[in-house]
Amino acid sequence: MKQLTLIGFMGSGKSTTGQMLSKELGIPLLELDQMIEEETKMSIPDIFDLKGEAYFRELEHIVLIKSLNSRGVIATGGGILTNSKNVEQLKSTRNVIYLKGKDSTLIERIKNDSVNKRPLADTSTELEITKRLENRVNQYEEVADIIIEIENKSISEITLEIMNQLEEMKE
């Protein structure tokens, strides 16, 4: 296994599942938000505050392209498909996995996450988050090669399910 890409809404577990997958598969984790933070030496909320979303999206595109040329587990950010160039890129990429969850689960995880700050969700109402999700779901489904339902599954169960599905695809 050379490369796989995790997509899905904020809170679906792309970063944490990505970390476990990279360990299990013995390939690097390419966490796009983390790469942006390292390159800019700024936090995600500071980039949004001081430079704006458009600037963040440009950086996100650059680190995605860089990662797609590398071996590893790519953990994208939930807004990766807001850029149509990224949609085209990922449509022609193999092993794109959509972590699909219910809005109530995603909202609960976003609200309870004390580690990651999410400028496009933390100060939003539940209705606003649900609307943002509704605007994005079709694209996640369109781009994905594999859809994994995350409800009531642990991170290890999801990791195992992804590894099994990838094995099946090879056969």
Ligand SMILES: Nc1ncnc2c1ncn2[C@@H]1O[C@H](COP(=O)(O)OP(=O)(O)O)[C@@H](O)[C@H]1O
């Ligand atoms: N399968 C899971 N079961 C329980 N909690 C989870 C699961 N996946 C992720 N989480 C928790 O949800 C929060 C968001 O996870 P994260 O990996 O940052 O999501 P994303 O990168 O998709 O926004 C974190 O607090 C994480 O520990």
Ligand SMILES: O=C(O)C1=C[C@@H](OP(=O)(O)O)[C@@H](O)[C@H](O)C1
């Ligand atoms: O959905 C989005 O637009 C975003 C999702 C975040 O990543 P996670 O999906 O890992 O939380 C991060 O890239 C940024 O806050 C914007």
Ligand SMILES: [Mg+2]
């Ligand atoms: Mg993440």
